[in-house]
Amino acid sequence: MEEYNLNEALGNAKSFRQKIEEKSGVKLSDCYQCGKCAAGCPVAFAMDYTPRQIIRLLQVGLFEEALQAKSVWLCAACETCYARCPHGVGIPKIMEAVRIEADKKGIKPEKTLDLFTNLFLQSVEKYGRVHEMGMMVRYNILSLKPFQDATSAPKLFFTGKISPLPHKIKDNGAVKKIFENVRAKGGNV
């Protein structure tokens, strides 16, 4: 394992820890590193740091490592860890808060997950709902996987499960307004 200068890390990083605690509503010192979260996490097999390790990185001030972690993007927000944590630590909220901070800094270690999220929200802003077919086509093109799910497409199409045309809701721009108002309040959208 690499060695870190903990004193240095702890010193310059107080504000970031505070930010994550504020955004997530979780006190990082509540975690006593028992590892139960990591044991039950269904995505841990694919993560670079287990959920327990993400908390540890934040506890000891290794924020850069946490911000670069793939784990916060791979987290499926399944809430298993939170349901099982003996100390009620809201790990999914921490994952979410770190991911948003990374996103704001332009750190996106999982490109396809980032693309998926962005296309989804663009569809919602434009139509008020997700247009699954339009989104999947754009996703496949932009992720350079033009044939992903191609074997499913005809059946989806002919059973009416996906439609070539988006359904635009008649909300007099209410949903667009929500996006605008969130932006006006400094939102990350």
Add this chain to the structure above:
Amino acid sequence: MKYAYYPGCSLNATGIEYNISTKAVAKHLGLELWEIPEWNCCGASAAHNKDHLLALALPARNLAIAEKEDLDVAVPCAACYCRMKATQMEVRNSAEMKKTIEEVIEMEYSAKNEVKALLDVMVNHVGLDEIKEKVVKPLSGLKVASYYGCLLVRPPELGFDDPEDPQTMDNLVQTLGGTPVNWSFKVECCGAGHSTAKPAVGLQMIEAILRDAKENEADCIIVACPLCFLNLDMHQKDVTSGQDLNLPIFYFTELMGVAMGYSPKELGMEKHFVNPVPLLEKKEILRHPSARREEA
């Protein structure tokens, strides 16, 4: 009994048979579902991974419309349900957040009405006794693994059932005359959108669930979420052992409909990727009990 109904995006698209079967079954049970006019997407997992306020505001607009009618909201999709409950709870817990959300949606919303999962509404509010009375084609001999996944029962303060060993769907299966299967993966995560955006990870999660159901001798899996359905049904052929699994997936409303005498077509079941009709035929479930060869 009347509820506001929030179908959510999937029920207009890949989860269309959930919508069809829900409407059929609700009508049959005298449950009135008033679809929220011009409802918008709840933001699903995309919004909360991007911005906390956006994730709260998108559901809030729908809830505010229902609140004007003074109706509790019934939500079929587990992910929408979880997002809507999160908004309701934040508004109830924080006057400041209530104000911010109202400013963003430009509507009043005080979270005085309830948000309920459709499964909860059917089983605990319409009630198993009412449902039992309507069963004409019991699911005799059908071994059903109830799959709850994540967001129906977690986080624990949002759910209406035990987060580790929920029973709501198992009890429903029993009421419909079927046999609930005891298995280990009923609350495991299906990976949600990972099957698309991170297939190497998502498909492995899906396969583990399907295999556990199979190993515990389930004939089929029953779900209460369009995303769980899509993953277990459409992506079943994409997992390594998928071709041999042949495990039909049902929405709980579909099996309710079958037991109440509706045909698979009336419930939209021809749209499944794994054709469930041969299984129902093999078990003679589509026949009236008196015309079955014998009770299995």
